[in-house]
Amino acid sequence: GESVGLHLPTLSVQEGDNSIINCAYSNSASDYFIWYKQESGKGPQFIIDIRSNMDKRQGQRVTVLLNKTVKHLSLQIAATQPGDSAVYFCAETPGGGGGADGLTFGKGTHLIIQP
Amino acid sequence: DGGITQSPKYLFRKEGQNVTLSCEQNLNHDAMYWYRQDPGQGLRLIYYSQIVNDFQKGDIAEGYSVSREKKESFPLTVTSAQKNPTAFYLCATRSWAQNTEAFFGQGTRLTVV
Numbered sequence: 001g002e003s004v005g006l007h008l009p010t011l012s013v014q015e016g017d018n019s020i021i022n023c024a025y026s027n028s029a030s031d032y033f034i035w036y037k038q039e040s041g042k043g044p045q046f047i048i049d050i051r052s053n054m055d056k057r058q059g060q061r062v063t064v065l066l067n068k069t070v071k072h073l074s075l076q077i078a079a080t081q082p083g084d085s086a087v088y089f090c091a092e093t094p095g096g097g098g099g100a101d102g103l104t105f106g107k108g109t110h111l112i113i114q115p
Numbered sequence: 116d117g118g119i120t121q122s123p124k125y126l127f128r129k130e131g132q133n134v135t136l137s138c139e140q141n142l143n144h145d146a147m148y149w150y151r152q153d154p155g156q157g158l159r160l161i162y163y164s165q166i167v168n169d170f171q172k173g174d175i176a177e178g179y180s181v182s183r184e185k186k187e188s189f190p191l192t193v194t195s196a197q198k199n200p201t202a203f204y205l206c207a208t209r210s211w212a213q214n215t216e217a218f219f220g221q222g223t224r225l226t227v228v
Binding site: 008032034036041042043044045046049089091093103105106107108 | 158
């Protein structure tokens, strides 16, 4: 995950367009990655996850891509809707199957939908 | 949400007071976590617990304390030693043995008055 303490970057997209949110991670040992969506005043909600033995995983309107070579994770949202407006966090956990130390979170991206 | 209940939703603390935030889960998860979130920022780990009667400091544990007397409960006390406690506090649980996602509560917003 990325360091915290910095202002969240913002991504503004037109309603109906596709959105791509990027995340860089630093731990080569990470083997499980998650994207969360957080609406204002609420707790983060799980969107989609991917394990390191995969490069791509698709859900409903969302796709996660993992590039282990450059330690990069992306979330693609198809046909962005007003309800997609939120802060999106990536999270990683190191290998070993346990992960009881918790997830390491990126600093997040604020997705704004323009009408 | 998702079997995790945080209370209260809003909490006001006077200078010098200790306050306790509640987190209860019915997901039967072993691991529980407390995160702090400041406006426009990400999540920072305060404390976590893998099993009952055991817990570990996270990145920003100073001024906080926890207990894990029951699997279902992981209360967080914000002590008077925490000089800047105003923040949004999030509790999460995880089945670490299965290495799956963490589930979050709806948060407690703490304000110092």
